[in-house]
Amino acid sequence: MTPKDNKSETKQTSARAAAAAAPASSMTVCPECGKETDKTVRNVCPECFGKKLNLFDLPEVLHARVCQRCGAHYYKSKWEDMGTPDEVAMLTAEEHLAIPDGIENITVGMHPVARSPYIYDVLVDVEGDVDGVTYYKNGKVEVRIKREACEMCSRRAGGYFEGIIQIRANNRTPTKEEITECLKLVEESMMAQLKKGDKLAFVTDTMTFKDGADVYIGSSKAGKHVCKHIIEVLGGTVAESYTLAGMKDGKDIYRTTFAMKLPEYKKGDVVYFEDKVIEIKNCGKRVTGINLMNSSNFFIDGEHFKNTKLLGNTADAQEAVLVAIEEHGIQILDPVTFETVTIQKPMGFNALPGSEIKVFKTEYGIFAL
Numbered sequence: 489m490t491p492k493d494n495k496s497e498t499k500q501t502s503a504r505a506a507a508a509a510a511p512a513s514s515m516t517v518c519p520e521c522g523k524e525t526d527k528t529v530r531n532v533c534p535e536c537f538g539k540k541l542n543l544f545d546l547p548e549v550l551h552a553r554v555c556q557r558c559g560a561h562y563y564k565s566k567w568e569d570m571g572t573p574d575e576v577a578m579l580t581a582e583e584h585l586a587i588p589d590g591i592e593n594i595t596v597g598m599h600p601v602a603r604s605p606y607i608y609d610v611l612v613d614v615e616g617d618v619d620g621v622t623y624y625k626n627g628k629v630e631v632r633i634k635r636e637a638c639e640m641c642s643r644r645a646g647g648y649f650e651g652i653i654q655i656r657a658n659n660r661t662p663t664k665e666e667i668t669e670c671l672k673l674v675e676e677s678m679m680a681q682l683k684k685g686d687k688l689a690f691v692t693d694t695m696t697f698k699d700g701a702d703v704y705i706g707s708s709k710a711g712k713h714v715c716k717h718i719i720e721v722l723g724g725t726v727a728e729s730y731t732l733a734g735m736k737d738g739k740d741i742y743r744t745t746f747a748m749k750l751p752e753y754k755k756g757d758v759v760y761f762e763d764k765v766i767e768i769k770n771c772g773k774r775v776t777g778i779n780l781m782n783s784s785n786f787f788i789d790g791e792h793f794k795n796t797k798l799l800g801n802t803a804d805a806q807e808a809v810l811v812a813i814e815e816h817g818i819q820i821l822d823p824v825t826f827e828t829v830t831i832q833k834p835m836g837f838n839a840l841p842g843s844e845i846k847v848f849k850t851e852y853g854i855f856a857l
């Protein structure tokens with residue numbers, strides 16, 4: 489709305505533009521004040537109608553409830569994210585602003601003024617038309633912001649949880665790095681679900697053990713997304729099971745256990761499988777890697793990747809001196825025996841003789857990485 493001279497905060501409705509328009513030929517006499525007028529509003533002159541009109545009603549003091557933990561605002565019987573205290577003050581005033589029926593072209597202006605972090609004066613001005621005459625009224629309301637804990641934050645503080653994500657690994661113990669990575673992915677995914685409006689998307693508690701971690705979560709629905717996210721990034725599987733945890737409002741309450749298994753092999757593991765030595769790139773539903781015996785790409789359905797043997801991880805590769813490069817092979821000094829041996833030349837190999845290269849020694853031979 490256009491800026492107005494609203495220095496006076498009297499709650500009086502005034503008429504504007506009353507004298508505008510209408511030719512002099514249609515002059516009548518106002519039955520209330522006896523004045524001649526060329527325009528009537530509900531059968532009286534605009535001024536007399538203005539004296540009777542109350543353009544809006546608003547209590548003098550209003551209370552707003554804001555969660556001191558997450559900033560949610562109790563609005564229309566629900567806890568909602570409402571942004572800044574300024575906005576909360578304005579929304580509270582707007583929620584209680586009562587404008588009578590029959591007013592047209594209504595415009596409402598609000599201007600919050602902070603008297604303290606928790607007390608706001610909201611200056612309100614309203615403009616609206618009746619029978620083509622514009623009326624205007626301003627006023628103010630004091631909004632007191634009460635800080636408390638919203639329903640979700642109370643639950644969170646009370647240790648509420650709907651599900652447990654059990655992070656383990658298939659046929660092995662997950663590494664510390666994997667656990668850290670998983671917990672990071674849990675946080676990431678929970679934040680995304682919280683932003684999408686799942687107020688229960690929080691971690692209540694995390695417990696780490698020798699063989700993995702248990703993450704207690706507020707929302708089972710968010711838990712599903714979390715597991716999906718972890719599997720997308722690290723591979724693995726999840727199995728859900730449900731246990732009855734009690735009753736609420738006559739309904740059974742179930743808790744969900746997400747038994748996550750990180751894949752048996754992680755990136756960089758060197759694995760013997762069907763006469764091949766594979767350096768694993770990814771071991772999810774689909775296993776991908778490089779066959780170190782001939783530098784070819786390797787991929788197979790995860791469920792067919794069986795009867796495997798872990799030979800080590802490329803992180804444990806050794807340095808070896810490159811002696812010579814032949815057409816199909818390279819000569820190196822065995823890092824253990826220091827004998828000269830010829831091994832398979834990897835694809836795109838471009839090191840110079842005399843330099844040190846990374847090799848991985850296994851019972852199936854030495855492989856250049």
Ligand SMILES: [Zn+2]
Pocket residue numbers: 518519520521522523532533534535536537
């Ligand atoms: Zn009158």
Ligand SMILES: [Zn+2]
Pocket residue numbers: 555556557558559560637638639640641642
């Ligand atoms: Zn809260």
